[in-house]
Amino acid sequence: MTSRLNTFDQPVGEPLPDWTPRPAPARADLDGAYCRLEPLDAGRHADDLFAAYATETDGRNWTYLPDEPFDTADGYRRWAESAARSADPLHYAVIDRRTDRAVGTMALMRHDPANGVVEVGYVVFSPLLQRTPVSTEAQYLLMAYAFDGLGYRRYEWKCDALNAPSRKAAERLGFTFEGVFRQAVVYKGRNRDTAWYSIVDGEWPLLRKAFRVWLAPENFLDDGRQRRSLGGILGG
Template sequence: MTQHYNQFGQPVGPAMPDWSERPLPGKVTIDGDYCRIEPLDAARHGNDLFQAWEQAADGRDWTWLLAEPFNSVDAFLAYIEQSVKGQDPRHYAVIDRRSGKAVGTLALMRQQPQHGVIEVGHVTFSPLLKQSPLSSEAQFLLMRYVFDTLGYRRYEWKCDSLNAPSRRAALRLGFSYEGTFRQALVYKGRSRDTAWFSIIDSEWPLTKKALSQWLAATNFDAQGKQRNSLATLRQRLAGE
């Protein structure tokens, strides 16, 4: 990487004379082949989401979330209504296009439009969505919106450092691990070290191409099994 210096001979970052503040994420609907992303709404999505979470055998999926499992649909609806009042986080529902039902949620948060930095968080995927093309496409659609439509420079993923499934998901999707912030939070009565991951705009074209190829119908056989893993596709494209 080329090193830049100021008039005092000190090393500085590259100049960005054409940079301007990015738009905030909006109440958009984004269609994919397997799923649709749309603004989260308690009345429209709450019952579907509550029923989707009832498919889980236990409450382990809530261990690293800020909330606990909800015992009633009314409590869950109240939680959603409170969550969507502001614009940061901006919450979205993930809709299974085959069933037309909401099967998970995620959000764009810690929005820094002046720097072009944003984080994907509050990822709450039900058993009806996890480990399926829907979950990967939901993440892809939001990434594409942030980089291609809004023009952000940096897309972050953060999780409890002990949350191994979240760490694996970040690396699989193409995020780079940047380090761990020790004792970053106290939640649910316990201390949390936070692992940081990111994709930056220069990495997005390769990440986008790999995800697009992985999500293509031709990458799955008649039983829905992948022909090529996302890691294999990314390595192949990186070598071209």
């Protein structure tokens, strides 16, 4: 972190004379090569999403989420109707372009346009989406929207500190670990220590380039396996 000295010889942050508040995230489609993000709409997406989540063999993917797996399509539809009305979190459905069906959701949340900060969260990816180019591109599309579309300075990822898969995903996607907030949340009747990660705007150009290289069709074999990992590309 760089600083300057003020007239009292105290260190202060770098000035941002041209900074102005940024727009809040909007309900807009975000298009990619493998997927499309659409603002969640229960009428269009709920049936596909319930069917996608029903392909799970157990409920382990819901352990660290505020909700439990949904037993019925009507129950999920009611949740989706409520979530679709929310402006913050702003939920998006992830549409697989191969099938034109919704296979997961994610959200931009804790919007702070005055400071240019937003968090990606409530990521619920079905088995149809996990460990595919679709899942990585969906993350990239939201990042690009925050940094390139809205001009934000900071993009956050937070999770239960015990959620090893989420922490591994954050690191793979280029987030920097910042620390653990102890006893930050109570959910499902238990404590959550929250691990914090972030990407800042100065890091984004290199990350953007790495994502584009990784997502290029030539990076994948005929069976869908990657030739180069995202981490390998970032590491040069």
